[in-house]
Amino acid sequence: MSLQRLYDLDRTFPDRLDKLLHDKEYIDELRGLPERELRQLVDHLNEVLVRLDRGGPGSSRKCLRVLRKICGFRKVLPTAYELPRDLLSLSQSPNANGGYCDAYEGTISVKVCIKRLRISVTGDQEKVKELFCKEAVVWKHLNHSNIVPFKGVTLDPLQLVSEWMPGGELRHYVRENPQANLINLSLGVAQGLAYLHSSGVIHGDLKGPNIMVDESGNARITDFGLAKIARGSNSLTGTSEDQNHTIRWTAPEILRSGQAVSKESDVFSFGMVMTEIFTGEVPFKTLKALEIVMRITHGERPGRPSHPKFTENLWELTQRCWTEAPQDRPKMEEVLKELSAF
Secondary structure, three states: OOOHHHHOOOOOOHHHHHHHOOOHHHHHHHHOOOHHHHHHHHHHHHHHHHHOOOOOOOHHHHHHHHHHHHHHHHOOOOHHHEOOHHHOEEOOOOOEEEOOEEEEEEEOOOEEEEEEEOEOOOOOHHHHHHHHHHHHHHHHOOOOOOEOOEEEEEEOOEEEEEEOOOOEEHHHHHHHOOOOOHHHHHHHHHHHHHHHHHOOOOOOOOOHHHEEEOOOOOEEEOOHHHHHHHHHHOOEOOOHHHHHHHHOOOOHHHHHHOOOOOHHHHHHHHHHHHHHHHHOOOOOOOOOHHHHHHHHHOOOOOOOOOOOOOOHHHHHHHHHHOOOOHHHOOOHHHHHHHHHHO
16 A cells, blocks of 8 residues: 555644544554554655644644544654663663552653653563553643653653653652742642643643652653553553552542543642642652542542641632542633643
C-alpha cells in the first residue's frame, strides 16, 4: 500500500486531515503496514500533529487520537520520542520508589528524571507496552507551564524521561520553604489540571507525590500516563503501601463501587491536594487504609487547615470539590476562576 495520500496532504488545511482520519478503511490499512512503512507513517503523522494549531477546529485532537491508537496497536513510537541509550546516563540506584516505578536522576545533555516501570515477570508485558506507547504519545503533545515537560522514552527497559524539577515533590517543597506562596502553588495545580481536562486527559492519580515544583517555585503535574498504564494492565508491581497511600486522595464513588476515574474524581483529588498544600501533610495522616476508606465513603473529609492564608472562601471551595455526588462538584475551569480571584 502507498502512503502517498498522507504524504501529499496539504498540512495547512486541518480540515482535509480531519476528513482523512475519518476514513475507516484507510485507518484499517494503516494498522496492517509493514514495520518500515509503519515507522515512516508514525514519524510523518507526528510531524503533522506538531504543526497543527491545538486551538484550531479540533483536527489536532483527532490526529492525536489516531496516532495514539496506531502506536498502541503496533507498540511503536515516532523516532523522535526514543532517546539514545548511549547518551542517557542515570544514577546507580533509584532516588525514590513510588507507585509502580522507580525514579532515577539522570542526564541527557541536561538533568532529567527517569521513571522505570516495574513490570511483573508473570504479567502481560505486551499490554503494558501497548499502554505505555499510547500514553507517551499523549504526554509528548501536552504543552503547559504547569505540566512537567516530557523528554522522551526508552523501550528496553520501558522508561519515561521528563525534565528535572529541582524543587522536588510538592509536600517536600512546602515543608522546606515556609515562605512559599501557597495560593500560587494551588493555582498552578488548578491550571495544570484544567489544561489536562480541556485536552481530554483525565489524570486519575492526582496527589502531592505526582506534583513537582520547578526552579521558579511553580507547581507542575506529572505521572498521569503512569496511572493509566497501572489501571489498564495489572502487570505493574507496586507495594501495598503505595496502593494504600493513594486511597487518601481517592473519590468515594471509586472506593465504594470501583467506578472509572473521571474529571469529577480528579476534582475530588484536587480538594485533597489543597489541604496537603496548606498543611504539608498527607490527608488523614494518622489513619490506615481501611479506616480511610470507611471515612471517605461515609462522607467524612479532612479538617480545615489552620494556616492563616487558608481563608473561609478557600475552605468553602475545597468542600465543594469534595461533594459526594460527582455531578455536583465544580468543573476545574470553575475552580480555576475562583482561585484566580483569590
